[in-house]
Amino acid sequence: MEYKWIALSNVLIASLMGMVNMSIVLISLPAIFNGIHIDPLNSFQYLLWILMGYGLVTATLLLSFGRLSDIYGRVKLFKLGFLVFTVASVLLYFTPSTGNAGALEIIIFRILQAIGSALFMANTSAILTDAFPVTERGKALGLNMVALMSGQFIGLILGGILAMYDWRFVFLVSVPFGIVGTIWSSLKLKETSIKSPKTKLDIWGNAIFILGITLLLVGVTYGLMPYKNDPMGWSNPWVVLSAVAGLIFLIIFPFVERRVEYPMFNLKLFRIKMFTFANSAALLNALGRGGMMFMLILLLQGIWLPLNGYSYESTPFWAGIYMLPLTAGVIIMGPISGWLSDKYGPRWIATFGMVINTVAFLMLAALPYNFDYAYFAFALLLMGIGSGMFGSPNSASIMNSVPANERGVASGMMTTVMNTAFTASMAMFFTIVIVGITQRYPDAVIASLTAIGAVKLAPLLNSIPPTGALFSAFLGYNPIGSIISSLPPSVAAMIPPATQTTLEGTTWFPQTFATAFMPSLRISFYIGAALSLGAAVLSALRGENYIHDDEPEIIKAEKGRGK
Structure with missing residues (x-):
């Protein structure tokens, strides 16, 4: 087997493992919280740290690991990342405690996972760039993009299935990937990068x-x-x-x-027009897309699926199924856009991809809360196609534009930009949603209770904090049942059985929450559209294809090694 395919197979395992792990937790939080006996209404801080702690740690370490890989070798750090990630996954599976202690242990072990993830994520693009000739890099990075996006949605479906059996399986599923990746990379992956041994940390x-x-x-x-x-x-x-x-x-x-x-963040690279504009476009794209997944899961699990007859327990699985068109779009366009980028250059392919994303965001902003699925699926398919068209050409243009001995730090810089933007995007959309719910949720509760002749319950149900309502919707969980069961028996007996059945059903809370949530959702999608349009403009301004002038020497070296 040619070495370039060995390198690609290792990178694909790493990308698939990392993204499956990220999204599988996103969809499995209801089972995890139930498994460690955490009250969803009073655990918003654990939700944030389990979701955002992983991205925060990864974002802070990518640059350092990118520079270290240029000094000591990319393959060494890549293999170490597999090992650390696998150990952390085993620890997560054996999480010993429950309650708050269990949640803290999961957060700590997730941080250890993030360190492993940062070790291999800082080097994936650089390893592919080293292994593939310039005429095939777009294709290789396109296949890696397919693995990243496929892993994201495989994680959603796997999380929904495994969570129905045992929440610990959600973490165990990463272990076989990690073992295979550690062994395969140790046996077959070799150091082909041009090191900078004189560089200091x-x-x-x-x-x-x-x-x-x-x-x-x-x-x-x-x-x-x-x-x-x-x-x-x-x-x-x-x-x-x-x-x-x-x-x-x-x-x-x-x-x-x-x-x-010897700077870790080589500012001189920003003198390269292609590098600067491609990274800036990636930043805006990640800011717009990072919170999109959260918003879509919130819409499906908290509103649309219960309204359409799905039980709260089954919503995590079906949310993953109904978001498959997004994956399909990336799988279709990821390799094609990489091939087209190798042949015609990345500029207009990436630009058109962001224009398509802009249209998809505007389509999503026009959704009613009880939407027609065919329209929703088409918008997701467009989003996947646009993301697939942008991702691999943009990454290839960044990696092609830098000197060979700076590829590690360039890969780290590129991934840092995207991970930081993803984390910031989550925080931005959380803020928009919480502010909107705070303003609208009390009035929505009063209106919904008036409609069923139970307005006297308004003081009780308005006691749900906005973050509690948001968390409940995100987990596909109706908090009304918990509130009623916690009431003194004499108070609970005053609620008519028919009213209680309505409140605890699958329609009252989703409809009430949707009234408060949808205006904020539309604002977030409009922001996503504006950011995607900005990324399209920056992509167009990057100029024609640029390959760093040390590339001919690299091609000669590759031929000499028999690649």
Whole structure:
């Protein structure tokens, strides 16, 4: 087997494993929380850290690992990533505690998983770029894009299936991938990169960047949690201090990088037009798309599926099934766009992909809460096609534009930009939704209770905090039953049986929540459309295809090695 296909197979296993792990948790949270006996209404902080902690840690480490791979070799760090990820997956499967302690253990083990993920994610694009000639890189990166997106949706379906049996299986499923990847990469993957052994690790740059991005994202995360009588934490002085301090460190970061001898974030690469515009387009695309998955799952699990007769217990599985058109679009266009990019250049393929994404976001913004599925599926298919057209050409143009000995840090920079934007996007959409629900949910409850002649229950049901309503909808969980069961028997007896049946059914809470949620959903999709349009403009401005001028020497070296 040619070495380039060995390299591709290793990268595909890593990408598939990483994305399955990310999305399988997203869809399996109801089973995980039930398994460790956590009350969904009072555990919003654990939801945020399980969802966002993984991305936060990955985003902070990618740059450092990218630079380390240029110094010590990409394959060494890549193989270490497989091993660390596998160990963390085993620990997650054996999570010993329940309650708050169990949730904290899951968060800690997920952080360890994120370290492993950062080790191989920082090097996947660089390994493919080293292994494939310039005329085939778009195709290789396109196949990797298919693995990434397929893994995302395989995780949704697997999570729905495995969660019905045992929540621990959700974490165990990553272990075979990790074992196979560790063995296969150790036996077959070899170091072909041009190392920079004289380069030193940028200690000051690493410290300032990690501190800055961590403080900023921690501040944003806790800003989404209730504080005293406020539904969100933006008035919390510690949140403000954390976010401001993080911004200050990130502002200082580029000035430090200009002075150190071997910067971790090579600002000189931004002199390359293709590198700058392609990364900027990737940033806007990730900002628009990062929170989209959360919004769509919220819409399906919390509103559409219960309204269409699905039990709350089954909504995680069916949400994964109904989002398959998005995967289909990426699978169709990922390899095709990579091949077209190799032949005609990435500029207009990536640009048109973002234009299609813009149209898809506008279509989603026009949805009613009880939509026709055919329309929804077509919008998702367009979104997948647009994402597939943009991803591999954009990545190929970034990696082709840099010197060979900077590919590790360039891959780390590219992935850092996208992961940070994904995490920031989640926080942005959370904020939009929580603000909207806070303003509209009490009135929606009163209107819904008036319609069934139970307006006297309004003070009781308005006691559900906005974050609790959001969390419940996200988990496909009706909180009304828990509230009624917690009432004193004398109070619960005053609720007519017919009213109680209506409140605990599959339609009252989704319809009430939809009234408060849909305006915020539309705002988020309009923002996604604007960001996608901005990415399209930046893609068009990147110029024609550019390949760094050390590439002819690399091609000669590849021929000499018999690739």
